[in-house]
Amino acid sequence: MQYEGVLKKMQTEIGSPIQYYLVFETDFLNMNQVLDNQLRIEFIKHQCLNCGNDRPIYRQGFCKSCFFDIPSAGEWIMRPELSTAHLDKEDRDLEYEKKVQLQPHIVYLANSSNIKVGVTRKAQIPTRWIDQGAHEAIEIVEVPNRYLAGITEVALKDHVSDKTNWRKMLTNEIEEQDLVDWRNKLKAYIPQEALPYFIEDNTETHLEFPVLQFPQKVKSLSLDKTPTYQGTLKGIKGQYLIFEDNTVFNIRGSEGYYIGLTIN
Structure with a gap:
């Protein structure tokens, strides 16, 4: 399965465990259903959540110009x-x-x-x-x-x-x-x-989170430093994806990054 779109914080639904949804412009994915699967994440470009332009993200998914201008920031x-x-x-x-x-x-x-x-x-x-x-x-x-x-x-x-x-x-x-x-x-x-x-x-x-395996020592994934990553998804907690190799990826902290996502 392949998906593509700009990252926004995952939508959630209360339950035992909590259900997580990654929502793109024309599609969405229940992340609980891909636990124990291999995910490949590839950074494609930036897309400011306000103006939509390909500019470096400054904070909260916005480019610097929008961050200092729009009321929601x-x-x-x-x-x-x-x-x-x-x-x-x-x-x-x-x-x-x-x-x-x-x-x-x-x-x-x-x-x-x-x-x-x-x-x-x-x-x-x-x-x-x-x-x-x-x-x-x-x-x-x-x-x-x-x-x-x-x-x-x-x-x-x-x-x-x-x-x-x-x-x-x-x-x-x-x-x-x-x-x-x-x-x-x-x-x-x-x-x-x-x-x-x-x-x-x-x-x-x-609250109960969908986690099969917690990381022993956290390694944070930054798409600026590592534009392509592949790993086995083992859990979701907060707005983080947790992978088998102790890598964690903060979806909310990566808002405004346009990615390709492949699930094997």
Whole structure:
């Protein structure tokens, strides 16, 4: 089987295990069905996810020009505490920013390699947890806009990490945690503006990933350095493909790369 197209983050479907789909312009592939098969990945060109031009990808699947221009790459995406739509204040495109920022957001705890705090739109639960490779997660607060979620995350970062150790996540060096207990302990540090939105009566969500074999020592595949790679797919976790030779390939980190994919 042969496929060709620009890489975008894999779409997912909750299940036991989670189902992963690689979606191209005119076709899609259920990646769970090709576990234990040989995959050949060949870099063909760049294709910016915004302008579609063959330009080097700068960040988030965009060329440098688009990254610093389009509203969907504003700094508030990565730093939600910088959101200003609730003040009717524009960053790059107020209409777009209101659409994204002025909707319910969740501050959550996820355990992938360690306990971390994060922010996502409510509509992105549990997709966000899956993308981070979290085997368990829980919501802490549900607020009406991105700004309140952002200042809550900033406050909690003094007491719990906001980063995932992706190498530990992929080698499955995990430790079970009582996330309900963590949620309750962190309540004391939630800003007063967000405290009325604290969630007191939920339980952990547990996630199962389709992995036949975890890597012993992670080797990251970069299409810039290795434009052609072939290996046997042994698992999928987060947005990573895991191969038998300990190579891992970050699909989301390679958005905007146009590839050929052959499955034997």
